[in-house]
Amino acid sequence: MSVAVPLSLSLPPSTETVAIALDERGYDILIGPGLLDAPASWQGLPKAAAALIVTNETVAPLYLDRVRAQLAAHYGRVDKVLLPDGEQHKDWNSLNAIVDRLLATASDRKTVLVALGGGVIGDMTGFAAAIYMRGVPFVQVPTTLLAQVDSSVGGKTAINHPLGKNMLGAFYQPARVIADLDTLDTLPPRELAAGLAEIIKYGPIADADFLAWIEANLDALLARDKAALAHAVKRSCEIKAWVVGQDEREQGLRAILNFGHTFGHAIETGLGYGEWLHGEAVGCGMVMASDLSVRLGLMPADFLPRMRRLIERAGLPVVGPRLGVERYLELMRVDKKSEGGEIRFVLIEGLGKAGMRGAPDALVAQVLDAHTA
Amino acid sequence: MSVAVPLSLSLPPSTETVAIALDERGYDILIGPGLLDAPASWQGLPKAAAALIVTNETVAPLYLDRVRAQLAAHYGRVDKVLLPDGEQHKDWNSLNAIVDRLLATASDRKTVLVALGGGVIGDMTGFAAAIYMRGVPFVQVPTTLLAQVDSSVGGKTAINHPLGKNMLGAFYQPARVIADLDTLDTLPPRELAAGLAEIIKYGPIADADFLAWIEANLDALLARDKAALAHAVKRSCEIKAWVVGQDEREQGLRAILNFGHTFGHAIETGLGYGEWLHGEAVGCGMVMASDLSVRLGLMPADFLPRMRRLIERAGLPVVGPRLGVERYLELMRVDKKSEGGEIRFVLIEGLGKAGMRGAPDALVAQVLDAHTA
Structure with a gap:
């Protein structure tokens, strides 16, 4: 999937950008404060009728409404899935909750998934995006320092299995990573x-x-x-x-x-x-x-x-x-x-x-x- | 994964070969009678400590022992998973049976999966191979005419979801396809x-x-x-x-x-x-x-x-x-x-x-x- 990312001049001036070059699947990592509320962060993403935000009970009260407001400018329908927080929920049940939501809303193969949260949310959302209809685009919005440095690059997505960590997964690249450093202010x-x-x-x-x-x-x-x-x-x-x-x-x-x-x-x-x-x-x-x-x-x-x-x-x-x-x-x-x-x-x-x-x-x-x- | 396929001269003389070129993921389709029992069909596959044959109750009595005998010459351990026959079983439960077997035998990320059966077996085995530890090699041994012409090329793998056919899947290429035309003799x-x-x-x-x-x-x-x-x-x-x-x-x-x-x-x-x-x-x-x-x-x-x-x-x-x-x-x-x-x-x-x-x-x-x- 080739995604053109025309980075607008209107990004906050302190924004750093890392361009990940991977043949046709290259993407940009945006790093800086104030990115969630900057319209430019959300421009040039894959076009679709709908977007689905995947987040958890801890992160949703902090950032869900702001992300939803930005996405509403680009997608006719913006849905959400709220998962329980924690590594112990990085499992088939949570993955199924994402897939069920996609199917219940008759989401087509262009629907954009948005992972709003830490590494667990990112890994699960990326895996759901990798396998739903054999692949839909997804955007990473990491809200922990670990996720910003570790999950932003490399395309590793996965869920755990009772017999082993990250045993089921895929290599699958995001269309963009938006790492807003302001989200780290609330990090324990x-x-x-x-x-x-x-x-x-x-x-x-x-x-x-x-x-x-x-x-x-x-x-x-x-x-x-x-x-x-x-x-x-x-x-x-x-x-x-x-x-x-x-x-x-x-x-x-x-x-x-x-x-x-x-x-x-x-x-x-x-x-x-x-x-x-x-x-x-x-x-x-x-x-x-x-x-x-x-x-x-x-x-x-x-x-x-x-x-x-x-x-x-x-x-x-x-x-x-x-x-x-x-x-x-x-x-x-x-x-x-x-x-x-x-x-x-x-x-x-x-x-x-x-x-x-x-x-x-x-x-x-x-x-x-x-x-x- | 780069797989060298040195096709031995000892393949049956009537064998047709179609080379699928896909950058690093190219592979050969072998087509002809007598391939299951020809040692050359099984030479040059990815090296590993173990192979796992996935098949169903209908196909196993016909061909399992012969395939197992050939694989035993190349892999220290050859396991099997027997699934129920039919499109209605192309679901998460069957996929899980494959994954559970892989984990129960502590299979590493080089383990070779072998799909022995029709399109349903091929689709599920391919999907399991795509997601187990983010990808292990697999070999297609299609035993129906439909699977020989349709599942051999294209890398589509999937399972069904109660809300839709082939809704979860991946594009994932086999290391080889062995289409033995003799298996069509038993086809209804x-x-x-x-x-x-x-x-x-x-x-x-x-x-x-x-x-x-x-x-x-x-x-x-x-x-x-x-x-x-x-x-x-x-x-x-x-x-x-x-x-x-x-x-x-x-x-x-x-x-x-x-x-x-x-x-x-x-x-x-x-x-x-x-x-x-x-x-x-x-x-x-x-x-x-x-x-x-x-x-x-x-x-x-x-x-x-x-x-x-x-x-x-x-x-x-x-x-x-x-x-x-x-x-x-x-x-x-x-x-x-x-x-x-x-x-x-x-x-x-x-x-x-x-x-x-x-x-x-x-x-x-x-x-x-x-x-x-």
Whole structure:
């Protein structure tokens, strides 16, 4: 689907734009304050008779009416689906609620879906858009920092299955991403920190200068300074777009985006979903993966305290739960990225450079001993 | 996913091959007798630890063991899922049975799905492959004539929803299609005729010479002559591939593949699914659409009796059920291809050339009067 996006001059002047180039499916990420209420944010989207906003009970009271008002200028009918809030609702029932609504309103194959919320809403709405009549357009309006940096690029959509996270899904690209930084003003501090974890990640895996920039600007980010947030979100999206552009279907390079995630997923699963936020588990997982990089001789010893200090300053946990080494290893062996039972870690091989490697169990055990309590 | 397909010289000498070129997702369709038991048919498929055969209760006793034996030479584990037979089971429950089996066996993202059966099995298996872990490879082994000519090309996968046929799905390409003509020996005569309907279709929409060839060879096709079947399946796949290659995502040209389908879908829905086979409804629908082409002055008068005679000889119905003109119009207005309530017909504009057009209700009524009883 080719979507022309004539960006109007009337966007707020502070708006940053990241153009994602993907053959015929390219799109723009708009980043900045004041975007929800700027008519220009909504111009040039795919034409259709109707749009359907998908959001949740937490986000709807804050932003639904404003988004609906903007869409009403472009679509004859604007419907909504209100889903319950939370990762535990990222399932077939919620997906079905979206599909049922589309069919009940006799929505045709041009209907535009609008995901208004965090990563869960974005993942589910994107998957519904991917499979309804084999594909309708969708727009991402991420309202959490994590969703703005992580779900905006890469086209991963999914729902969970009782037997596994993100087990059903599709690679499917949005027609546009509208990341209004003002929506972060209402974000709880834990969720802000969880978003910062994914931003911090991009430094060690791809950009040493960006790591230094984050260290110098972390206080501004924590104070929700709009200019600092705009740069952090933009640079994260650019790096992710560069990585994904070389490996859209996750055959190889893209795996480096999972720095900290192998340990992190084990923490999430081991504690039960919902105990720690995903970003919190990734933060702690990055400490462990940094230590493993040092113990394998890939990085000098001062890399570990540098990463731990930054992650701690961001308000993220740096000590994992004491699940036991055997349990950690078991959880990491069923990771989606493991192959034939061998655990594969994303490790730092120089500031701004990452790779996938295995590691001796004994060394992993040392890491777990050092960073769990 | 790039799949190298080194076609061995040891394929049966009568094998026809159609190479489908789709950037990185190209694949081969093998057509001929004796393919199921030819080791060469199964060489060069994507490597994986395991394969999962999806089939149904009717097909399994005939071919499951033979396919399993061939796959066992390439995959360490070969599992199976047995689904109930029939279009009414092309739903979320069957899809879930496939996914549950994949998860229960801890299948990774390289696991190869093998669809062994007709169009229903192919559509569901393809959709499961499209969404399991955001995409695993799959192989089509179509065992009906309809599936060999229709599901082999185009990448359409789907399940039905209580509110509509094929409402949830994806465009997703197989790694290979193995169309063994020997499997047609066990096909009931009604199903053979239903497959012939889709073959006949390719003449008027794209290839006048092929229409003449079908007329000259229909008796051989009905007698299940392998050489005649091989040519008919091959030419149908080639034409479909040519059309789809120009319009993979069904934005325009691809709609001509629906010649006879607008009237046909109305017959299927009006009678209730399962009364007529899809191909039977399409056969009768082609008579109606041929007549409409003549009444609109697009084709000379002798085109209608020529088409009606051929469709009748194939053992297909040429007179539709008397649902009433208003009911027909109502059913055709909710067709997935209608836009803003206007019915769009695929009409013949010269032998081997088709286009999409609207038509006055009064003319459509004349057509329905002439061909229903």
